[in-house]
Amino acid sequence: MGSRAFMVLLSHRGAYINPSANAAQLFLTFGQSPFSPVKKKCLVERRNHRTSHNFSTAANSSLEPPNLPRLAETARISLTPDEVEEFAPKMKQVVDWFGQLQAIDLESIEPAMRADTEDDNSRDDLPQIFENREAIIKAMPSYEEPYIKVPKVLNKE
Amino acid sequence: MLSSIQNPRLLRLSTLHQIPLRCLQTSTTPVPTPSSPQPTSQILRIRKSLLSRETTAVEIAKTFLSRLRRTEPQLKSFLYVSPEDGVLKQAEEIDRRIQNNEELGPLAGVLAGVKDNICTSDMPSTAGSKILENYTPPYDATAVKKLRENGAIIVGKTNLDEFGMGSTTEASGYQVTANPWDLSRVPGGSSGGSAAAVSAQQCAVSLGTDTGGSVRQPASFCGVVGLKPTYGRVSRYGLVAYASSLDVIGCLGSSVADTGIVLQAVSGHDKFDATSSKQGIPNFASQFIPKDYLDSKPLKGLRVGVIRETLVDGVDPDVISSLQRSVSHLEDLGCTISEVSFPSFSLGLPAYYILASSESSSNLARYDGVRFGNQVFADELSTLYGDSRAEGFGSEVKLRILMGTYALSAGYYDAYYKRAQQVRTLVQKSFRAALEENDVLISPAAPSVAYKIGEKKNDPLAMYAGDIMTVNVNLAGLPALVLPCGFVEEGSSVLPVGLQMIGAAFDEESLLKIGHIFEQTLQGYSFVPPLVGDDF
Numbered sequence: 074m075g076s077r078a079f080m081v082l083l084s085h086r087g088a089y090i091n092p093s094a095n096a097a098q099l100f101l102t103f104g105q106s107p108f109s110p111v112k113k114k115c116l117v118e119r120r121n122h123r124t125s126h127n128f129s130t131a132a133n134s135s136l137e138p139p140n141l142p143r144l145a146e147t148a149r150i151s152l153t154p155d156e157v158e159e160f161a162p163k164m165k166q167v168v169d170w171f172g173q174l175q176a177i178d179l180e181s182i183e184p185a186m187r188a189d190t191e192d193d194n195s196r197d198d199l200p201q202i203f204e205n206r207e208a209i210i211k212a213m214p215s216y217e218e219p220y221i222k223v224p225k226v227l228n229k230e
Numbered sequence: 231m232l233s234s235i236q237n238p239r240l241l242r243l244s245t246l247h248q249i250p251l252r253c254l255q256t257s258t259t260p261v262p263t264p265s266s267p268q269p270t271s272q273i274l275r276i277r278k279s280l281l282s283r284e285t286t287a288v289e290i291a292k293t294f295l296s297r298l299r300r301t302e303p304q305l306k307s308f309l310y311v312s313p314e315d316g317v318l319k320q321a322e323e324i325d326r327r328i329q330n331n332e333e334l335g336p337l338a339g340v341l342a343g344v345k346d347n348i349c350t351s352d353m354p355s356t357a358g359s360k361i362l363e364n365y366t367p368p369y370d371a372t373a374v375k376k377l378r379e380n381g382a383i384i385v386g387k388t389n390l391d392e393f394g395m396g397s398t399t400e401a402s403g404y405q406v407t408a409n410p411w412d413l414s415r416v417p418g419g420s421s422g423g424s425a426a427a428v429s430a431q432q433c434a435v436s437l438g439t440d441t442g443g444s445v446r447q448p449a450s451f452c453g454v455v456g457l458k459p460t461y462g463r464v465s466r467y468g469l470v471a472y473a474s475s476l477d478v479i480g481c482l483g484s485s486v487a488d489t490g491i492v493l494q495a496v497s498g499h500d501k502f503d504a505t506s507s508k509q510g511i512p513n514f515a516s517q518f519i520p521k522d523y524l525d526s527k528p529l530k531g532l533r534v535g536v537i538r539e540t541l542v543d544g545v546d547p548d549v550i551s552s553l554q555r556s557v558s559h560l561e562d563l564g565c566t567i568s569e570v571s572f573p574s575f576s577l578g579l580p581a582y583y584i585l586a587s588s589e590s591s592s593n594l595a596r597y598d599g600v601r602f603g604n605q606v607f608a609d610e611l612s613t614l615y616g617d618s619r620a621e622g623f624g625s626e627v628k629l630r631i632l633m634g635t636y637a638l639s640a641g642y643y644d645a646y647y648k649r650a651q652q653v654r655t656l657v658q659k660s661f662r663a664a665l666e667e668n669d670v671l672i673s674p675a676a677p678s679v680a681y682k683i684g685e686k687k688n689d690p691l692a693m694y695a696g697d698i699m700t701v702n703v704n705l706a707g708l709p710a711l712v713l714p715c716g717f718v719e720e721g722s723s724v725l726p727v728g729l730q731m732i733g734a735a736f737d738e739e740s741l742l743k744i745g746h747i748f749e750q751t752l753q754g755y756s757f758v759p760p761l762v763g764d765d766f
Contacts, residue, residue: 136645139636148591148635149598150628151616160629163690167633170691171580174649184651185658187475187505188461188707188735194508196501208351208368214605223600227610 136172139164270518270750271487272434276339280328287321287328287339291383294341298385298432301761304413306405307427309346310353311386317341320383335381336515337495342377343427343436346387347394348479349468350374357470358390358420360403361603361622371468372503373437373479373496380495385433388423392624393594394441394472396420397696400687401626408683409451410759412723415680418448421482425452428482431762435483435492441473442582443675443700445480446712450675450728453714453757455745457481457489460736461707462507464493465500473589474505476582476704484757486713486745487518493738512739521750527564528747534560535570535668540699545677552716552727553674556748559715560672563751570664570671574656575702581653582701583694584637584646590627591634597622629690654705661706665734670744673699675712675728679720699730709733711741713749714757726757 141161145152152160203209215222279285295314302308324338344350347357349367356362370378377384391401399407399422407422409415410430417426421438425448428436438445440458449456457480464479471477481492494514500506519528536557541550557567599605599618606621608614623631637646664671676699686693703710715729729748733741 136642139632141632144632144635144639145616147639148631149595149612149615149619150623150631151613151620152628153620156625156628159625160632163629164633164636167583167629167690167694168636171584171637171646174577174580174584174653175645177577177649177653179649179652179656182652182655184648185654186651188658191462191507191509193504194499194506195504203368205351205368208366209601212365212368212602214599214603221600224609224611224614226612 139168270520270746271485271491272483273337273340273488273491276434277334277336280324280334280339283328287324288318290339291317291321291341294385294431294433297430297762298427301410301430301432304761305408305410305426305430305432307388307407307417307423307430307432308343308386309356309358309389309402309404309423312353312384317383317385324381335379336491337377338381340382340435341385341433342382342492343386343388343424343433344374344377344384345390345421345424345436345438347390347439347470347472348374348437349470350384350387353384353387355387355470356403357394358392358399358402358404359597359622359624359627361597361599361619363403363604365602367468369468371479372465372500374468376496376498377437377492382435382495388421388427388436388438390423390439390444391420392627393470393590394420394439394444394477395590395626395630397443397447397693398683398686399423400683401624403624406683409680409725410761411453411725412680413761414682415723415725416451416683418451418676418680420444420448421456421480422448422451424482425449425454425456428452428454428484429757429759429762431484431758435481435488437492437496438480438482439469439472440478440480440700440704441476442586442704443697445482446700446703446710446728446730447676447696449482449712450714450726450730451680453726453728453759455483455486455489455714455749456675456712456728457493457738457741458703458710458712459493459497459738460507460709461704462505463509463709463736463738464496465498465503465506467500467502467506471593473586474593475589476586478704486711486742486749487515489711490514490518490738490742490746493742507736509736514738514742517739517743518746524747524751528751529560529744530564532560532563532565532670532744533668534565534567535664535671536567537575537671537673538569538571539575540673544695545674546679546718548718549674549676549678549727552718553672553729556672556715556729559748559752563747568668570668572657572660572664572702574653574660576698577653578657578702578705579694579698581650581657582697582705583633584650585654585705587630587634588637588647588650589634591631591638594623594627594631626690657702657705658707661702661708661732669733669740671732673730673732675699675730679718679725679727703730703732708735709738709741711738711745713745714755715748715752716755 349355349371351370355367389407397419398416399419407417407426409417421444424436424438429452445456481489483489497511499508598615606617710732712728712730714726716727717724
């Protein structure tokens with residue numbers, strides 16, 4: 074297979090990561106995708122002079138940076154102002170790092186949900202009695218037979 | 231896959247001198263051998279001494295328990311230790327069965343630790359988080375159920391980074407585990423407790439979980455064997471979910487044979503886990519040929535591919551030397567070595583973190599303080615959720631949930647999650663192609679040896695970078711074995727280095743066969759930490 078030969082013969086730079094360095098000093102260069110053989114030649118030419126990516130510079134991205142308070146509300150986690158201050162730069166750093174995936178040509182690559190799966194291995198959709206119902210009830214913080222107690226829901230409008 | 235190149239003489243010898251293992255339902259007469267060789271595994275050693283009446287299960291249990299008690303204040307591998315009388319009672323039952331010549335499971339008398347994100351109905355299961363403090367599940371995980379059915383005694387629940395998110399156990403909600411080789415260093419993670427417990431022989435074997443390397447990296451840091459099975463080989467029912475498309479339950483032991491025997495016990499399709507495979511289970515426990523019966527070139531014809539991208543700048547040069555020595559050792563055993571290149575190798579790391587954070591943001595939504603776990607008082611429902619989660623989760627977990635929430639938000643899914651899924655396809659294809667040309671691929675298990683506690687705590691990217699050797703294997707769902715191959719000296723400490731071997735899907739058999747031969751023929755190393763010393 075052409076792409077396999079391409080993998081073995083091509084000289085390229087892999088990942089340079091110094092685990093003991095400060096994140097700002099980490100550099101990452103990408104290898105090349107062998108899976109668009111028609112564009113192979115152009116890819117090699119375009120990428121030969123790619124510069125290393127420094128983690129401290131934002132990757133090329135037109136997406137808005139994370140809005141932490143809004144995300145915290147969506148995720149239902151009450152963050153303190155200190156936490157917002159602590160997390161925001163870390164999140165930005167990691168999200169910028171995620172951004173390197175924007176720069177790769179992934180056209181015509183099927184997304185994989187997980188490792189190769191077999192045909193349907195589900196069991197029949199039939200109800201079964203669970204023997205240890207008492208233990209489930211015991212684990213509930215606030216239970217008043219037959220209700221699980223929670224405080225009222227307040228509409229925010 | 232190996233059978234086509236195996237030496238036929240070797241094959242005949244192995245069936246003659248195979249050490250018999252009794253399965254639950256078969257007859258009990260062992261195959262007579264002229265002189266039974268010394269078993270190569272601790273499990274087999276225990277079994278032999280029990281059946282020959284040389285010792286009792288109670289004595290073995292007491293030895294482990296006393297070593298556990300002695301070392302635990304320094305190591306802190308366990309979040310929960312089973313009460314001693316319960317453990318001894320189970321051991322007594324095994325002794326009674328031996329006395330009456332009754333059936334014995336393959337793991338009879340073997341003390342096992344279980345990582346605390348795997349449910350046990352008679353012990354708390356916290357997943358290392360305060361949000362599940364004192365939570366006792368209403369059922370046993372399938373893997374735990376199988377261990378018990380095979381006769382193992384569960385000695386306790388081991389420490390981990392909260393919900394499996396971390397590489398050192400520093401993100402545990404309860405305690406930090408120390409590396410038995412140097413108490414000022416991390417044992418690795420997230421299965422740090424499981425690895426440290428086996429390394430210090432507080433238990434004979436343990437179960438861990440591996441989502442991005444969490445069995446393999448701590449195995450490397452602690453000098454024990456860690457086996458990550460193929461995704462789907464072991465049921466995830468009862469495993470607290472972190473990233474459902476990546477999580478697997480793995481085995482840790484002091485020898486390759488031990489991890490194979492444990493894998494044998496816990497593998498299999500489970501109707502309660504639709505992602506568990508219906509693939510047949512070969513006898514993982516039956517191919518451990520004693521050293522004396524090995525050919526001079528027992529791995530002749532085996533094609534080994536060294537992953538070039540794992541030997542670059544940024545990887546500790548001493549780790550690279552260890553790997554090179556391992557390559558020579560494999561060559562001596564008859565392997566053909568070549569270099570393999572993975573152009574998409576470095577992309578695996580951000581792709582992994584996008585997928586894992588995204589899936590975890592969904593999986594951890596259930597911890598809302600309502601049906602289980604700790605609840606914070608609030609007079610309004612969404613505050614109840616918000617405050618219970620804020621109080622119960624540690625910082626790393628919050629960070630990953632928020633990152634996952636971001637990556638999955640409307641408008642961002644295509645840019646992050648979908649692209650990460652596409653990288654997953656690339657990684658799968660790369661491995662498949664490489665494994666057509668090679669029987670097994672090798673790399674270091676981690677870019678360094680164990681580092682100091684606190685060294686990477688505040689730098690998420692530096693910590694994530696340490697997973698570079700392991701995450702691609704999870705993306706591809708392949709099996710991998712890590713075994714200790716050498717040491718690195720750092721200051722006054724001597725720290726173990728792990729070799730990682732990656733195999734084709736569902737081919738744990740080859741990995742175990744090769745790993746066992748590598749281990750048995752490795753000269754001049756003892757992987758017992760000084761902390762344990764002569765006691766063991």
